């Protein structure tokens with residue numbers, strides 16, 4: 168069915184036809200025609216954020232917790248530039264979001280008009296693709312293409328810049344089915360020969376390990392199911408990146424915990440000593456590999472990824488498999504089973520004995536206190552009191568993020584939303600809003616640091632206006648904790664600008680927005696305070712006053728290999744050489 | 752999308768490398784990239800090279816398929832085998848990119864560049880410039896009593912050699928197109944409708 172309508176009507180119609188139920192946005196002159204159309208319908212809910220960065224992160228939270236794309240609508244100029252951090256964040260973590268930006272009318276483009284910015288130019292390197300639509304006739308098709316590109320292959324953010332005159336002009340609407348999207352079609356099926364080579368490698372391996380990432384979750388529920396089946400059928404150990412947590416359950420038999428800079432001792436040691444590494448939907452980030460020269464030196468590496476540019480980018484893959492994780496795992500299981508489900512079980516049993524020895528080190532141990540709340544203890548209690556619930560966790564960026572990853576168990580995919588690739592402070596609060604919108608009944612908690620929370624705290628307005636009962640669980644150390652830790656370990660304890668001199672009273676801050684504030688500073692009160700937070704039906708800021716100088720361990724210092732981790736009680740003096748200090 | 756071609760012996764590459772990655776030999780490759788001729792596509796390709804720190808030795812672009820709105824970008828680039836593979840993979844995943852061909856791997860190929868060269872001189876130098884132009888099969892596009900504009904077509908090396916010879920003879924201006932390249936033989940690497 169093709170129909171004549173204005174560009175603004177097309178935007179709303181196209182979103183409806185794409186199954187969109189919610190958009191996150193902020194109005195302004197260049198998107199007023201679209202806002203006028205939004206006003207006149209009720210199928211799509213518009214969530215008014217308080218800053219465009221918040222809109223982008225909220226859309227990310229919505230997308231990451233549902234597997235559906237998130238949608239953002241912002242105005243030209245400052246509206247678009249404010250969204251750039253969120254768009255870049257989505258690119259780094261492969262989150263599908265569609266950003267619609269208003270633009271000055273076509274006849275004014277290039278004249279430095281009011282609120283004109285070269286939005287497609289600015290966002291070209293931080294989107295998967297972007298479009299400036301200069302003709303209303305092309306608008307509907309472009310929006311449909313944008314959804315296709317954002318959600319196909321390796322997902323990511325896309326942006327459509329729509330000049331105001333294009334929104335007013337009339338054109339022909341075409342529905343999703345009639346839009347040409349055939350050209351962009353990344354390869355889904357893996358190469359059978361390579362998959363067979365991997366099946367053989369599974370049979371031969373004596374010290375295997377699965378190393379999985381966010382790509383498994385992006386591939387879908389079926390992929391996560393297949394991963395679980397494969398891990399349990401082989402009996403091999405599995406570790407995951409921050410982005411991949413939940414694809415395999417934390418309670419699963421093969422689980423070693425997260426790997427990487429603040430990963431567990433057993434996961435990192437197993438990575439270092441393995442003879443077969445099966446990387447699935449992970450991209451060998453420097454937070455994962457440590458020193459590349461000494462990364463799993465004696466191992467054969469298989470790498471399954473849908474993005475050819477991820478394979479062999481950082482680490483050479485002996486068995487590269489280009490394809491969608493779900494499809495490849497399905498074929499792999501089929502082939503491995505048809506060859507008789509063989510593994511070197513005696514050797515793998517010995518490998519597990521070694522791993523158990525590493526586990527016995529108890530790398531997450533910390534010295535607790537009955538006087539002051541240790542941040543690890545706070546996260547442990549939060550975990551204990553919420554783990555059985557229908558719960559979604561978001562985090563900000565810093566020590567608290569790593570403690571959440573270490574001490575919370577994720578049984579299902581889509582349950583942890585965190586800024587992994589870009590490490591964006593200010594991500595977690597708006598993301599929790601997006602998650603709560605998508606899951607109105609669920610318990611949504613943002614594990615935050617005091618500094619990160621301040622970066623987007625204006626979104627309290629959004630939470631209160633839409634009555635979103637998001638819980639902001641702030642581990643308040645009055646420090647930029649992670650920065651302070653690095654300065655302690657790498658910069659001679661010169662604490663340059665890493666503490667907050669004038670933090671707000673978070674309880675009063677909550678109350679000023681019409682929300683609930685809870686403060687807790689005594690370990691003895693913690694459980695009751697957390698219960699009170701959960702029980703309150705509305706947004707809460709929980710000011711958890713914690714030890715100010717706690718460090719996050721284990722830690723692989725920059726420039727060190729996996730087997731040279733720092734553990735909590737280990738002396739940290741001279742642990743990091745000066746060449747490590749140049750790394751971030 | 753292209754299948755992966757992994758070169759033996761390619762090693763690691765990372766922005767955070769502390770050691771010198773020079774252990775790997777630097778290679779020069781000529782890539783033919785077929786793209787949708789849409790606004791911004793060249794900026795996208797160039798942005799990829801500058802953003803990720805890849806080299807561009809030469810780049811040419813023009814529409815080759817008017818009906819299908821496709822352009823052909825010819826890029827001469829340098830890097831270790833692993834970087835060259837990365838460049839191709841990164842190009843390949845861009846939405847408006849249809850095909851990426853490494854003519855250096857798929858070759859043999861022919862490469863040609865065109866240059867316009869202005870030489871201003873009189874007397875013996877002027878005569879010598881004209882004589883050398885004849886040897887190089889450069890043709891005279893424009894002449895005054897004190898100058899020539901030569902047009903020369905050839906490999907970049909041939910043009911380099913000619914330019915070097917013109918320098919002492921009064922070279923005042925140089926314009927080069929960059930390289931256009933194509934596989935030898937009847938096989939067509941790019942499937943654009945012509």
Ligand SMILES: Cc1ncc(C[n+]2csc(CCOP(=O)(O)OP(=O)(O)O)c2C)c(N)n1
Pocket residue numbers: 563564565566567568590591592593615616617618619620642644646647648649650
């Ligand atoms: C937008 C942004 N700016 C700066 C940084 C660098 N940075 C990383 S962690 C950190 C400190 C975070 O402090 P806080 O949120 O209080 O968490 P903590 O580490 O204390 O748990 C900073 C400044 C960043 N990741 N993001």
